[in-house]
Every structure is written in structure tokens, then in C-alpha cells.
Amino acid sequence: MNVEKFYYDNETPKLFAYATVFWGVIALLVGLIVAFDIYNPSWSLGIPYLTFGRIRPLHTNAAIFAFVGNAIFAGVYYSLQRISKARMFSDVLSKINFWGWQLIIIAAAITLPLGITTSKEYAELEWPIDIAIAVVWVAFGINMIGTLVKRREKHIYVAAWFYIATFVTVAVLHIGNSIELPVSFWKSYPVYAGVQDALVQWWYGHNAVAFFLTTPFLGLMYYFLPKAANRPIFSYRLSILHFWSLIFIYIWAGPHHLLYTALPNWAQSLGTVFSIMLWMPSWGGMFNGLFTLRGAWDRVRDDPILKFMVVAVTAYGMSTFEGPMLALKNVNALAHYTDWIPAHVHVGTLGWNGFMTFGMLYWMLPKLFRTNLYSKKLANAHFWIGTLGIVMWVIPMWWAGITQSLMWKEFTEIGLLKYPNFLETVLQIVPMYVIRSIGGTLYFTGLLILVYNLYKTVRVGSFEKNEAVEAPPRDKTKEVLKWGMIHRYLESKAILFTMLTLFAILIGGFVEVVPTYLIKSNIPTIESVKPYTPLELQGRDIYIREACNSCHSQMVRPFRSEVERYGEYSKAGEFVYDHPFLWGSKRTGPDLHRVGGKYANMWHYLHFQDPNQMSPGSLMPRYTWLLEWDIDVESTPAKISAMRTLGVPYPEGYEDQCIADLEAQAQEISEDLLDSGILTEPNKDVIALIAYLQRLGTDIKANKSDETQK
Amino acid sequence: MFSSYLSAIDGIEVFPIISLIIFVTVFLIVLIRVFAMDKKSAVEAANIPLKDEILTTKSESKNG
Numbered sequence: 001m002n003v004e005k006f007y008y009d010n011e012t013p014k015l016f017a018y019a020t021v022f023w024g025v026i027a028l029l030v031g032l033i034v035a036f037d038i039y040n041p042s043w044s045l046g047i048p049y050l051t052f053g054r055i056r057p058l059h060t061n062a063a064i065f066a067f068v069g070n071a072i073f074a075g076v077y078y079s080l081q082r083i084s085k086a087r088m089f090s091d092v093l094s095k096i097n098f099w100g101w102q103l104i105i106i107a108a109a110i111t112l113p114l115g116i117t118t119s120k121e122y123a124e125l126e127w128p129i130d131i132a133i134a135v136v137w138v139a140f141g142i143n144m145i146g147t148l149v150k151r152r153e154k155h156i157y158v159a160a161w162f163y164i165a166t167f168v169t170v171a172v173l174h175i176g177n178s179i180e181l182p183v184s185f186w187k188s189y190p191v192y193a194g195v196q197d198a199l200v201q202w203w204y205g206h207n208a209v210a211f212f213l214t215t216p217f218l219g220l221m222y223y224f225l226p227k228a229a230n231r232p233i234f235s236y237r238l239s240i241l242h243f244w245s246l247i248f249i250y251i252w253a254g255p256h257h258l259l260y261t262a263l264p265n266w267a268q269s270l271g272t273v274f275s276i277m278l279w280m281p282s283w284g285g286m287f288n289g290l291f292t293l294r295g296a297w298d299r300v301r302d303d304p305i306l307k308f309m310v311v312a313v314t315a316y317g318m319s320t321f322e323g324p325m326l327a328l329k330n331v332n333a334l335a336h337y338t339d340w341i342p343a344h345v346h347v348g349t350l351g352w353n354g355f356m357t358f359g360m361l362y363w364m365l366p367k368l369f370r371t372n373l374y375s376k377k378l379a380n381a382h383f384w385i386g387t388l389g390i391v392m393w394v395i396p397m398w399w400a401g402i403t404q405s406l407m408w409k410e411f412t413e414i415g416l417l418k419y420p421n422f423l424e425t426v427l428q429i430v431p432m433y434v435i436r437s438i439g440g441t442l443y444f445t446g447l448l449i450l451v452y453n454l455y456k457t458v459r460v461g462s463f464e465k466n467e468a469v470e471a472p473p474r475d476k477t478k479e480v481l482k483w484g485m486i487h488r489y490l491e492s493k494a495i496l497f498t499m500l501t502l503f504a505i506l507i508g509g510f511v512e513v514v515p516t517y518l519i520k521s522n523i524p525t526i527e528s529v530k531p532y533t534p535l536e537l538q539g540r541d542i543y544i545r546e547a548c549n550s551c552h553s554q555m556v557r558p559f560r561s562e563v564e565r566y567g568e569y570s571k572a573g574e575f576v577y578d579h580p581f582l583w584g585s586k587r588t589g590p591d592l593h594r595v596g597g598k599y600a601n602m603w604h605y606l607h608f609q610d611p612n613q614m615s616p617g618s619l620m621p622r623y624t625w626l627l628e629w630d631i632d633v634e635s636t637p638a639k640i641s642a643m644r645t646l647g648v649p650y651p652e653g654y655e656d657q658c659i660a661d662l663e664a665q666a667q668e669i670s671e672d673l674l675d676s677g678i679l680t681e682p683n684k685d686v687i688a689l690i691a692y693l694q695r696l697g698t699d700i701k702a703n704k705s706d707e708t709q710k
Numbered sequence: 711m712f713s714s715y716l717s718a719i720d721g722i723e724v725f726p727i728i729s730l731i732i733f734v735t736v737f738l739i740v741l742i743r744v745f746a747m748d749k750k751s752a753v754e755a756a757n758i759p760l761k762d763e764i765l766t767t768k769s770e771s772k773n774g
Contacts, residue, residue: 083758157758223759232756237744244740511729
């Protein structure tokens with residue numbers, strides 16, 4: 001038989017595996033810090049770079065893009081070569097992919113604590129890093145599709161379809177959501193504003209979960225689970241059905257993040273319906289994974305790798321049941337803005353992504369090093385400690401979310417809010433936060449056991465950078481298109497397959513995003529809504545820098561309990577100058593959309609100095625540096641000019657006058673503070689932030705609701 | 711709440727209908743294809759990941 005000799009590149013998957021472990025430790029450590037920070041605000045030590053607001057995005061980015069991202073690459077670089085019977089297309093691209101990705105992570109780890117952020121969840125990185133991500137991602141895509149084109153195996157195995165879908169969709173999402181206008185090297189404004197910006201962001205956010213945390217891991221499942229179990233996948237036909245329905249439906253479901261907002265009703269319903277439909281292919285995938293182990297369940301008892309994978313797939317099943325349930329409007333009304341959402345997300349990341357990654361690493365590294373795992377016992381210990389950690393993370397947060405939401409909504413017999421003080425509802429769930437941080441500590445401990453176990457494994461093994469392999473060349477005889485063989489024909493055409501995948505996700509994306517473009521001309525202009533003053537604009541950028549939106553929403557939903565607590569519900573037309581939107585997604589503190597005019601300037605000043613002075617027991621950290629740092633006045637003209645380019649109606653030539661206006665308004669606020677006995681210079685950050693907060697929601701503020709919250 | 715703003719867009723109600731038709735069509739096509747698929751080739755494809763170790767030649771390598 002005619003065979004060709006070639007070499008697998010083992011170096012790249014090894015490096016990515018090491019990076020996965022390294023960044024996994026960092027991501028979880030940062031997660032632990034925020035878990036403790038949230039109920040010990042003094043733990044940030046008065047250091048701006050360690051507050052919950054700034055560190056939380058660091059944790060999410062590290063977990064998603066550093067830990068899970070490197071795990072994806074490790075798994076793809078290992079499995080793709082083997083199911084294609086070919087070396088990766090280009091060693092140079094592999095190196096660019098690896099080192100480029102690590103540099104991006106380092107850039108994120110530096111910029112996020114510094115407050116350099118776009119404020120858009122899971123897309124916080126500023127524009128120069130966004131461009132780097134696009135370049136590295138394309139390098140990965142070319143490398144992958146190049147490998148598929150020169151493969152020796154005739155058919156493209158199902159794992160690779162999921163990899164293709166991942167590459168194509170993440171590219172579309174990342175570019176679509178990152179269209180922004182740079183103001184300076186580290187500052188930009190998104191071209192979309194308000195409602196439109198929110199729609200694009202959650203089209204991105206939802207599908208980033210779908211195509212970064214789900215599809216690549218399904219690909220890994222379809223390769224590593226059969227490998228670890230040493231038996232083929234339960235049903236190949238089911239995998240075809242699973243693949244096409246999943247990628248087709250997923251992209252439509254994004255609107256469920258915006259229930260009760262400005263989205264038209266039909267689009268909200270579409271989001272809900274597709275979310276429920278999504279349950280079926282998701283569970284199809286889960287059963288395909290679990291049934292692969294039919295007749296081999298006895299092995300699950302002894303084999304920690306299979307244990308990790310079984311729990312991972314089960315966690316996938318759990319979170320994909322929970323997702324559609326949360327997309328129901330009545331459940332969403334209860335769960336949105338509460339700790340239920342982090343609980344839902346962590347079933348996915350800790351259970352599905354984390355455990356699948358651990359299973360993969362325990363299987364792959366011994367293979368790469370031609371040895372056995374150092375200790376099965378330790379891996380088993382890791383499994384049990386990790387599982388307990390997940391349980392202790394998730395259950396208290398479900399509990400906390402439901403408890404707090406019910407408290408927000410509870411009225412007394414005479415029709416007043418039973419818990420008018422928001423803080424009361426927070427203090428109620430602090431014990432749950434404590435249990436959660438213990439759960440996180442357990443999960444982290446499990447990871448440290450993995451580090452030790454893999455270190456011992458790698459030390460005794462012998463690694464082969466380039467593994468020699470022989471395989472016959474691809475059978476180039478033409479595939480004939482005939483009934484019943486169409487999918488196999490497709491599988492033999494890598495580029496055609498990629499195009500069809502792109503087409504499938506674009507249809508859904510199109511239907512979801514088109515309303516976004518229609519909205520612009522259809523949001524009724526509210527006459528009284530005016531652009532921010534230069535000082536307020538600077539204050540808004542400080543709000544973004546400090547990531548206040550990590551804990552405070554700016555979206556009063558049209559419920560009696562919210563109108564009663566916060567004031568008039570939010571209108572689409574109020575956000576037309578908000579580049580970016582700052583609706584937030586979690587209320588660790590109260591909503592701020594109607595905070596303008598509610599408290600005196602002095603109240604805010606003292607609250608930033610030490611929140612406990614105004615609300616004893618508050619979980620908000622002190623923001624003393626705001627009282628000391630100077631407003632970046634010099635950047636104002638560039639910001640005004642950028643905003644005008646984006647359509648905010650500042651008059652021509654306002655750049656020359658804006659600094660004077662800014663100083664005048666700042667002077668006013670500092671004089672008012674002086675009247676209350678607070679001596680401060682007008683050029684401090686706190687003045688700008690107060691100006692912004694006092695402006696919030698006042699453009700159309702209804703008088704009647706002014707006093708309800710006092 | 712303000713969802714009524716968009717109800718005024720001409721022909722917007724056709725969107726969900728188009729969506730549904732596209733989805734159902736694609737789903738049915740895939741379903742039919744899958745059921746009509748040749749069973750032997752499905753088994754063969756499912757075994758792709760398990761075949762790779764057989765091909766690995768023994769100890770030769772070009773470690774650099």
C-alpha cells in the first residue's frame with residue numbers, strides 16, 4: 001500500500017495545554033479574589049486596581065479567553081491533526097496563534113485593572129487589542145482550514161465541523177461587536193448607541209457563549225470522549241442533526257438577554273421560542289455523549305477521566321435546560337439582575353468547560369509524554385473536591401438570587417415596598433456569598449491538585465516534538481453526489497462546508513440584527529433628551545473606568561416594584577446619546593438610572609469617600625482616589641469631536657469652548673459642596689462623576705416618583 | 711413598554727414568519743438526509759478518531 005510519512009506537531013498542543021493550566025490557576029485565583037471582595041469591600045485595600053468592579057471583568061476574561069481559550073486551542077491542535085491525518089498547515093501560523101494569544105491575555109491582564117475598558121461584557125478590551133484578537137483568530141482559522149484542505153483522511157470528522165463553526169462565528173461576532181471609533185490609543189466609543197448598542201452587544205454576548213464556550217467544547221467532546229472511552233460516538237447521524245440544528249438555532253436566541261427592553265415584542269418572542277427549541281439539539285448532543293458510554297459504565301467508576309467527562313456533559317445538559325427556562329419571560333422577570341445568572345453561568349464554566357478541560361488534560365498530556373498519569377488517586381480526589389466546589393458555588397447562588405428577587409418585589413398590605421432599603425436585600429444574602437467563596441476555594445484546590453499531578457506525570461515522561469506517522473494519501477477519486485451521500489460529499493469539501501456554516505449562522509444573525517438597524521430611525525426622539533455636558537461626559541468615562549456597571553444597572557424595568565423603588569421606567573429614547581449603553585446585567589447595588597437629583601452632591605461625595613458613612617453596612621468599596629485624582633480635562637475636545645462624528649449633536653467648533661464649560665460646571669458643584677462644608681478643588685474626578693450621576697435619568701424624570709425611594 | 715415603537719415598521723411582521731419557514735425547511739432537509747444516510751458510511755465515519763493510533767509508526771521521530 002502506498003503510504004506517506006509525516007509528523008504530527010506535538011509542541012503546539014503541549015504549549016497550549018501548559019498555558020491552559022497556568023491561566024486556569026490565574027483565572028480562578030482572580031475569581032476567588034472577587035468572590036471574597038464582594039462581601040469584604042475593604043479587601044481591595046483602597047487600591048483602585050483591586051476593586052470588585054475592575055477585577056470582575058479580569059476574572060471573566062481570564063476564565064473565558066485565557067483558560068477556556070487555551071484549552072480550545074490545545075484540544076483543536078491535538079485532535080485536528082489526528083482526525084485529518086496531517087500535520088498542521090503551517091508551523092509559523094501555529095506559533096503566531098500561540099504567542100499572539102498569550103500576548104493578548106497579558107495585555108488584557110494589564111489594561112483591565114487599569115480601567116482601560118469598553119464596558120461591554122466579555123468584549124471589554126480596547127480597540128488595539130481587538131485588532132490583535134482579529135489577526136490571531138484569522139491566523140488560527142487559516143491554519144485550521146489549511147489543515148483540512150491538505151488532510152489525508154477522506155472525511156471531515158464531526159469534531160472538526162464544530163471547530164469550523166467556532167472559527168467562522170466568533171470572527172463574525174467579534175468584528176460586528178467591536179466597531180468602535182478610537183478617541184486615543186486606549187479609548188474608543190462604539191458606533192452604536194443605547195438600544196442599538198445593547199442589541200448588538202447581546203447578540204455578541206449570547207453567541208460568544210454559544211460559539212466560544214459551547215461549540216468548540218462539543219467538538220472536543222466528540223473527539224476526546226470516544227478516545228477516553230475507546231469506543232465510537234453513539235450515533236453519527238445524531239451528530240449531524242445535532243450540529244446543524246444547534247448552530248442554526250443558537251444564533252437566533254440572543255434577544256432573550258433583553259426581555260422587557262426596547263426590543264419589539266415579536267423579536268423577544270422569537271428569542272424565547274428559539275431558546276426553547278435550542279433545548280432539543282443541546283440535549284441531543286448530551287445524550288450522544290452519554291450514550292457513547294453505554295455498556296461501559298463500570299469503567300466510569302474507576303476512570304477519573306471518564307468521570308470528569310460524564311459530569312461535564314451532564315452539566316452541559318443542566319445549563320442548557322436552565323438557559324431556555326430563564327428565557328421564559330416570567331422566569332426572566334424574577335431571575336434577571338440577580339445571582340441566579342452567575343449560578344447558571346458557573347454550571348457551564350465550572351462544570352462543562354472546566355471538567356471537560358480537566359478530563360482532556362488528564363488524557364492528553366500522558367499521551368503526549370508517552371507515559372501514564374502519575375496518580376489516578378489524586379485525579380479522583382480532584383474530581384470529588386471539584387464537584388463539591390461546584391455544588392457549593394451554585395446552590396447558594398440560586399438561593400440568593402431567588403431570595404433577593406422576591407424581596408425586591410415584596411409589598412406590604414398597604415401597598416408599600418416591604419424592603420425599601422436596597423441594602424437590606426443585599427445583607428440578607430451575604431451568608432450565601434460566604435458559602436460561594438468556600439465552594440470556589442474547593443474548586444481552586446482541585447485545580448492545584450491537577451497541577452501537581454500533571455507536573456509529576458510530565459517529569460517522568462518522554463516528549464516527542466514531532467511524532468512520526470504513516471498514512472495513505474487521500475483517495476482523490478471524485479465523490480459522487482448521490483441520494484443518501486450528500487452529507488458525506490459535503491464532509492469531503494472543507495471550504496464548501498465552511499461556507500455553508502457561515503451561511504447558516506448569518507441567516508440567524510441577519511434576522512436578529514436587522515431590527516437593530518431599523519430601530520435607529522424609529523426611536524421617537526424625546527425633545528428634552530440632550531447630549532451630556534463635557535463634565536458629565538468625563539464623569540461617564542470615569543463611571544466606565546471604575547466599571548460601576550459591574551454592580552449597578554441603568555434600566556428600570558416596567559414593573560410596579562421597580563417603578564416604586566427607582567422611579568419612572570426607562571424609555572428607549574433616553575439612551576440615544578449613550579455610546580456605549582450602560583444598562584448593566586447584575587444588581588449587586590441598586591439601579592442608578594433615576595439616581596439624578598435624588599441625593600445632594602454632598603451625599604455622593606461622602607458616599608464615595610466611605611459608603612458606610614451614608615449607608616452603614618454597605619458592600620461598596622471606598623473610592624477615595626476619586627477625591628484625589630484630577631479630571632483628564634485635556635482629552636475633552638477629542639471626545640466631543642468623536643461623539644459628534646458618531647452623531648451626537650454638539651455644535652461645530654464646540655471643541656474650543658468645551659473646557660471652559662466643563663470648568664464652569666465643576667466650579668458650581670465644588671461651590672455647592674463648600675456650602676455643605678466640604679472643601680474640594682473643582683478639578684477632581686469625583687466632581688465629574690457627581691455631575692454625571694446627578695444628570696442620570698433627569699431628562700424626562702417624572703416628578704411624582706422623586707420621593708418614593710427616600 | 712416601548713416595544714410598540716417598532717410595530718410601526720412596514721412589513722416587520724413578516725420577519726418571524728420567514729424565520730420559521732427557513733428554519734423548518736433546513737431542519738427537514740437535514741432530517742431526511744440523515745435518515746437516508748448509508749449506515750455503513752456512518753459507522754466508518756464514527757470510527758475516524760479511533761483509527762489514528764494504528765497508523766503511528768513506532769519510535770522514529772525527528773526531535774529538534
